[in-house]
Amino acid sequence: MLGLENVTANWRDLLDIALVTALFYRIIVMVKDTRAVSAIYGLLLLVVTYFVSRELGLYTLGWLLESFFGSLFLVIIVLFQRDIRQALTDMGARSFFRKKTTADDALNEIIGAALYLAQRKIGALIVIERNVALGDMIERGVKLGAALSRELLITIFFPKTPLHDGAVIIRKGEVAAAACILPPATVDRQDFGTRHRAALGITEESDAVAVVVSEERGAVTVAVGGKLTTSLDATRLKRVLKNILEK
Numbered sequence: 001m002l003g004l005e006n007v008t009a010n011w012r013d014l015l016d017i018a019l020v021t022a023l024f025y026r027i028i029v030m031v032k033d034t035r036a037v038s039a040i041y042g043l044l045l046l047v048v049t050y051f052v053s054r055e056l057g058l059y060t061l062g063w064l065l066e067s068f069f070g071s072l073f074l075v076i077i078v079l080f081q082r083d084i085r086q087a088l089t090d091m092g093a094r095s096f097f098r099k100k101t102t103a104d105d106a107l108n109e110i111i112g113a114a115l116y117l118a119q120r121k122i123g124a125l126i127v128i129e130r131n132v133a134l135g136d137m138i139e140r141g142v143k144l145g146a147a148l149s150r151e152l153l154i155t156i157f158f159p160k161t162p163l164h165d166g167a168v169i170i171r172k173g174e175v176a177a178a179a180c181i182l183p184p185a186t187v188d189r190q191d192f193g194t195r196h197r198a199a200l201g202i203t204e205e206s207d208a209v210a211v212v213v214s215e216e217r218g219a220v221t222v223a224v225g226g227k228l229t230t231s232l233d234a235t236r237l238k239r240v241l242k243n244i245l246e247k
Helices: 011-033 036-056 057-070 072-079 081-093 101-118 133-141 148-157 194-205 234-245
Strands: 123-130 142-147 167-171 173-182 209-213 220-224 225-231
Touching: 011 142, 036 057, 036 142, 057 072, 101 148, 101 209, 101 234, 123 148, 123 194, 133 167, 133 173, 148 167, 148 173, 148 234, 173 225, 194 225, 209 234, 220 234
Parallel strands: 123 167
Antiparallel strands: 123 209, 142 173, 167 173, 209 220, 220 225
């Protein structure tokens, strides 16, 4: 049996492995939570079918799939042209070494925006993604991929702007999308408005945290796990959000 002592590797081999690993990692990150994942599963199923057909001697099916894989590069370009274009754009527009927004910075921006909007009785719904991906909600909204800031959130929810209806979704310290339509709560809550029911709905279906600003009362509410914490001032709002997000 061949042992590891017979395996040799120089710095070029290690560099080659590292670069290929980094490339595959970037591809996985780019397609995660997108519709491209379903297409990739379909291609993997075809690969499995090809090897099974060879083992079972299904020559016609094997020949068809082999011909298909001969043009696989072109097939990938056609299937994923939109995702490839978006990925290349993102890679060109973003720096690998840019400064990331810290958790405290993100909380301060969200809290500052929520309190500003509450003082002026401007309705808002801000959803913070946690472990459960909200890619399908983001797909149905207007994708932004913008740096999180108090000013941006205030501008989005300002009355009569194109994106003020619906929710903003925060993902990894960025404003991932705006004008997102969320599922309503499973139990009809007549005592709450549309934003509060949407906040209850998304937190019932995921582990997300939702911050709601009421335009009628100018109050700030936090929803998590299908439950609401109401009437929050700046201190309580920060404490509640930190306690939830640090779990």
